[in-house]
Amino acid sequence: MAESKAITPRAVDFSAWYNDLIMRAELADYSPVRGCMVIRPNGYAIWEQMQQALDRMFKDTGHQNAYFPLFIPQSFLAKEAQHVEGFAPETAVVTHGGGKELEEPLVVRPTSETIIYAMYAKWIQSYRDLPVLINQWANVVRWELRTRLFLRTTEFLWQEGHTAHATEAEAEAETLLILNLYRTFMEEWMAMPVITGPKTDSERFAGALRTYGCEALMQDNKALQAGTSHNLGQNFAKAFDVQFQTAEGGLDYVWSTSWGVSTRLVGGLIMTHGDDKGMVCPPRLAQWQVVIIPIWRTDEERAQVVEAAESMMKELRGAGIRTTTDKREIKPGAKYYEWESRGTPFRLELGPRDLAQQSVMLARRLGGKEAVPMAGLAARLLQEMTAMQQAMLDAARARRDAATLRNPKSKEEFIAFLEGNGGFVFAGFCGDPAVEAEIKARTKATIRCLPDPEFRSPEAPTTCIWTGRPATVEAVWARAY
RNA sequence: CGGGGCGUGGCGCAGUCCGGUAGCGCGUCCGCUUUGGGAGCGGAAGGUCCCGGGUUCAAAUCCCGGCGCCCCGACCA
Numbered sequence: 382m383a384e385s386k387a388i389t390p391r392a393v394d395f396s397a398w399y400n401d402l403i404m405r406a407e408l409a410d411y412s413p414v415r416g417c418m419v420i421r422p423n424g425y426a427i428w429e430q431m432q433q434a435l436d437r438m439f440k441d442t443g444h445q446n447a448y449f450p451l452f453i454p455q456s457f458l459a460k461e462a463q464h465v466e467g468f469a470p471e472t473a474v475v476t477h478g479g480g481k482e483l484e485e486p487l488v489v490r491p492t493s494e495t496i497i498y499a500m501y502a503k504w505i506q507s508y509r510d511l512p513v514l515i516n517q518w519a520n521v522v523r524w525e526l527r528t529r530l531f532l533r534t535t536e537f538l539w540q541e542g543h544t545a546h547a548t549e550a551e552a553e554a555e556t557l558l559i560l561n562l563y564r565t566f567m568e569e570w571m572a573m574p575v576i577t578g579p580k581t582d583s584e585r586f587a588g589a590l591r592t593y594g595c596e597a598l599m600q601d602n603k604a605l606q607a608g609t610s611h612n613l614g615q616n617f618a619k620a621f622d623v624q625f626q627t628a629e630g631g632l633d634y635v636w637s638t639s640w641g642v643s644t645r646l647v648g649g650l651i652m653t654h655g656d657d658k659g660m661v662c663p664p665r666l667a668q669w670q671v672v673i674i675p676i677w678r679t680d681e682e683r684a685q686v687v688e689a690a691e692s693m694m695k696e697l698r699g700a701g702i703r704t705t706t707d708k709r710e711i712k713p714g715a716k717y718y719e720w721e722s723r724g725t726p727f728r729l730e731l732g733p734r735d736l737a738q739q740s741v742m743l744a745r746r747l748g749g750k751e752a753v754p755m756a757g758l759a760a761r762l763l764q765e766m767t768a769m770q771q772a773m774l775d776a777a778r779a780r781r782d783a784a785t786l787r788n789p790k791s792k793e794e795f796i797a798f799l800e801g802n803g804g805f806v807f808a809g810f811c812g813d814p815a816v817e818a819e820i821k822a823r824t825k826a827t828i829r830c831l832p833d834p835e836f837r838s839p840e841a842p843t844t845c846i847w848t849g850r851p852a853t854v855e856a857v858w859a860r861a862y
Numbered sequence: 863c864g865g866g867g868c869g870u871g872g873c874g875c876a877g878u879c880c881g882g883u884a885g886c887g888c889g890u891c892c893g894c895u896u897u898g899g900g901a902g903c904g905g906a907a908g909g910u911c912c913c914g915g916g917u918u919c920a921a922a923u924c925c926c927g928g929c930g931c932c933c934c935g936a937c938c939a
Contacts, residue, residue, distance in 0.1 A: 396933090415931080471938075492939090525938060526863090533938065586939095606939065643939050676898055714899035732898055742898080862938095 388722070390657045395601040400530065402651060405722045406660045409530050416528040416535035420644065423723055424531075426668035427647055428538065432518065434570050434665070435540065435642070438562050444514040444542060449496050451520070452487035457495035461620040464494065467587020471524045473535075489522040494588065494613075494639055497543045498621035505545060505635060508628050512555070513545040513635075531648030532605075532862050539643035545623065545635040549614070552636035556612040559640040560593045563608040571646065572663040572773035573597050573653045574781055575607055576805070576857060578830035583817055586639075590614030596829040596857065598781040599652035602803035604829050604859035607649050610640035648862075653777050660724030661746055663773050664766035671697060671762060672720050673706040676713050676732030690731050693741070693758070700759035702766075721746060726769055727762060747772065781805070787838045795846050795858075799824040805859050807832065809842030809852025816847050826858040 388405055389397040403409050408424030420428065436446070455474065459465045473489040476482060490496070501513060522536045542559060546552040560577055567573045575595040585592040589611040597607045617623070618634035627633050654661040664670050675690040677683035690706045697704040707716050713730070720728055730742035741758065744750040747769060753761055784804030789795040798806055810816070810828070821827050831854050842852050 411931090467938095521939085523938070526936085527934095527938090537939070539939070609939070641939070645939055674898095678897060710897090712897055712899085712901060714897090715901090716899090718900050730898065734898075 388657060388659060391600060399652060402655055402659050403530050406724065408647070416525060418530050418534050423668065424647060427650065427662065427666055428644055430666040430668065431646055435566055438566060439516050439542065442558060442562065444516045446517060447515045448517050448519070449493050449500070451490055453490050453496045455486045455488050457499060458488055460495065461588045461617055464588035468492065473522050473524055491521055491523045493517065493519065493541055494543065494617055498617045498623055501545055501635070502621050502623045505623055505625050507626050508547050511545060511547045511625060511635065512551065515544065516540055516542040532645055537643050537645070539641050541639060541641040543637065543639050545637045547625070547627065547635070549636045552638050553612055556593060556610045556638045556640070560595065560610040563595050563610065563642060567595055567597065567607055568774060570663065570665045571650055571653070572770055572777055573607070573649060574774065574778040576830060576832050576836045578832045578836065580830055581817060581828045583814060584827065586611045588613060588616050590616065594830050597649055597653060598784060598805055598859065600780065601652070602784045604805065604861040605649050605652065606861065607646060608642040611638060613637045613639060654773055659722030661773070662724035662726060664726045664770050667703065667724065667726050669703050669705045669725050670766060671702055671704040671727045671729060672725050673704065673729045673731055674713055674716050675706065675708060676730060682733050685736065686731055686733065689736055693729070693731065693755070697759050697762065700763065702759060702762055727765060745769065788840070788842055789846060792846055796824055799826045799858065799860065803860055805857050807838050807855055807857055808846035809844050810854050810856040811845035811848050811850040812853040816845065820847055820858065826860050828856045829859050829861060830857055831855065832857050
């Protein structure tokens, strides 16, 4: 019986653990449609917290939200050669509407560049119209062959920013601004450390000049691309004829960017912090940061304890702490397991004994349980939340660093690491795409990014780990989701 | 698209080889006793056995043909 309720341990089968956890915590469920998932309230609440934090950050940096249609004329996709090549194989296409065949099929957006640039062409005439800084929260559809809850589903939710600028430098600055914004969000809200840097050509967004990414390492030592920011150059501007009159009186194409993060982040959160008891949610993203569990035997006790719980909840909410009370008629132990599996950061157990002592039992999701006085409880919890948020980031960073190999001595060590427990490998690379492909074929590892300066090794590698030729860059390899 | 597995109450499965009354666990509902780490006992509800065809007195079971899902590989936020 206990076994049927248990989550498969990570060490036994990481994939099974991941699926079990999502089902137990009721984050999502499979839908009747192949490859699509239903995001349940517990999972959606996390996404909403993410949305709120990111949306604030976007707005604080001058961006505005807008909404563009779900359907894109099929011909639009074809206007940018690389873009159509990249996305056409995985689009869903609507051929009929209202019982009639459409004159032109409509693609369900896999991403919105094309329809957005068609509009920008109308809206932008002068350098005075620039920059355009727009974001949209939307769903997109990509007909993936293999899907996994949150990580890769046929339909997913995301935000996509699309900006247009007067100069290449401005576009590059915007691309990096967002990359850094994503990094801040991932580290400070998700407590998920990332490595940032440009992608190689093989991993570049279809139609972009350059793609930058945030790469996180999951507990099974596989990398997760958590977010990308693209400098599109003038590629889409030229394809959609988005021109403007410059301050100097000339005519130029706009320089543009696009960037996005998706509900995949929820999967990243799970695989970064989850344990064998279930989800562990960082306080800043938790739907409920604190759950109060009233404990009683008699109806009389129940009345007293519930009343105390409600006044405690009111006080904590007043202090800005997202608090709920679980008053259901089931045994307290059952509630503990349930809230733990959902990752709720703190649990307050409140029974007659506690009332008598004017204290409450504080149980942390990361471990540890102690009686704390009711007086000053809110301040104490605020402290606890800050500490937990930091502890989670520190722990995740320590795990990642422990699974990172820098400057392997030989090609053999490089291969053995990737084929063993895996993780990030920092090593020299000659820059040859054929070598990159060969490494992928041999090890299943790809270059996650060319790390930004702060992530690079103290001593720059001098030779390519694969060919022994002079290294042009340091690269980070890993097997990835 | 190649390889493997599986479709039986809400969920997980047994039963299929060898045809003969539809079964178990969990969950759900009701009652009583419980309640500080997943409660116990008693009672109850709930099934076109994936679909279609065939063989047979009789099919979850045998035969033929479909469909769907999951896992492993090539593409991907």
